[in-house]
Amino acid sequence: xxxxxxWIFALLMIGFGAAVIINRNPVAxxxxxxxxxxxxxxxxxxxxxxxxGVIQVLxxxxxxxxxxxxIIMLLDxxxxxxxxxxxVASAGGVAVAxxxxxxxxxxxxxxxxxxxxxxxxxxxxxxxxxSIGLLLFGNYNLPFQIIGVVILVATIGVVMLSRRESx
Amino acid sequence: MITLGxxxxxxxxxxxxxxxxVMVRRNIIIILMALELMLNxxxxxxxxxxxxxxxxxxxxxxxxxxxxxxxxxxxxxxxxVGLAIVVALFRLRQTTHVEDITTLKF
Numbered sequence: 200x201x202x203x204x205x206w207i208f209a210l211l212m213i214g215f216g217a218a219v220i221i222n223r224n225p226v227a228x229x230x231x232x233x234x235x236x237x238x239x240x241x242x243x244x245x246x247x248x249x250x251x252g253v254i255q256v257l258x259x260x261x262x263x264x265x266x267x268x269x270i271i272m273l274l275d276x277x278x279x280x281x282x283x284x285x286x287v288a289s290a291g292g293v294a295v296a297x298x299x300x301x302x303x304x305x306x307x308x309x310x311x312x313x314x315x316x317x318x319x320x321x322x323x324x325x326x327x328x329x330s331i332g333l334l335l336f337g338n339y340n341l342p343f344q345i346i347g348v349v350i351l352v353a354t355i356g357v358v359m360l361s362r363r364e365s366x
Numbered sequence: 367m368i369t370l371g372x373x374x375x376x377x378x379x380x381x382x383x384x385x386x387x388v389m390v391r392r393n394i395i396i397i398l399m400a401l402e403l404m405l406n407x408x409x410x411x412x413x414x415x416x417x418x419x420x421x422x423x424x425x426x427x428x429x430x431x432x433x434x435x436x437x438x439x440x441x442x443x444x445x446x447v448g449l450a451i452v453v454a455l456f457r458l459r460q461t462t463h464v465e466d467i468t469t470l471k472f
Contacts, residue, residue: 202368209376216380219399220387232399239406246373246417247426251409251434258438263402263445270449271395274456285465292389296382303378313371317417321424330428331435339432346439353443360450 201245208245212238225276229267236260247320250328373414381407394455394462398448405441409434 211234218231236259243252307313335343380403387400416430456462 205368205372209372213376213379213383216383216403219403220383220391220396225393225395228396228399232402235403236406239410242373242376242410243413246413248413248416248431248434251413251431254435254438255409258442259402259406263442266445266449267395267399270453273453274462276393276395276462289390293386295389296386299385300378300382303381304375307371307374307378310371310374312418313374314369315418316367316369318420319424320420320426325423325425327426327428327431330425331431334428334432335435342436346436349440349443353447357446357450360447360454 205242205245208238208241211235212242225271226268229264229271232267233260233264236264247324248327250331370414370418374411377407377411377414380404380410392464394452394464395449397464398445398452402441402445405437409437412437 215231215235215238219228219235222228222231236255240252240255240260243249243255384400384403384407387403388397391397391400412430412434416427416434419427419430421427452462455467459466461467
């Protein structure tokens, strides 16, 4: 059952991920990205990472994608006109990506633990929100505060960047 | 039977799609979306390893999930700043096409 779900959602995620870079219309790309992220959230839930799955839906499929769509609508981007495609650059890009894929697959193929099934979890499953929260405010307290500063700096940077020049 | 390798291969394919998007596409917004795809591929393999390394009490390794949490946070900040730069650029040049922006090109 869960292996069937894995195949369905892995194929959905890869298919819509490919649609993101194939579509000429930016709005269609952004909506494909939402579907891809939702399928990825289902894969997280299949891996028993419920908290990460919820965060994925809230932050990526919610906040980040709304930001993308908002900017696309704000800039009023038309579907790209067919420009003269730079075939050398495109072929080079696809070739490099292909080599990267072969490299990843050969590494995974040589990894001996990659062929082992996932070990069973304790029943009843532990409360992952509680465990992550305890770790986050305990062991990872300093990184957590630093990430807060990163968000603050990003907010200030965005306000500064989008301010109209008044000189 | 789904093994760790299946998740790693799926994550590798997603990373390759994102990489190809960054290399081939010429629209800055699409390039940012492809960057998001690559970050998510890394998240998927981290969560797969987290589920694979079960500790003696039967709980997955939550350190990897904390790492994913931080990656998602940094990605959100990165997208906000990136899109603000795109808007500022569009105001100045009326384009989001990377081949129209050649001021720093040697």
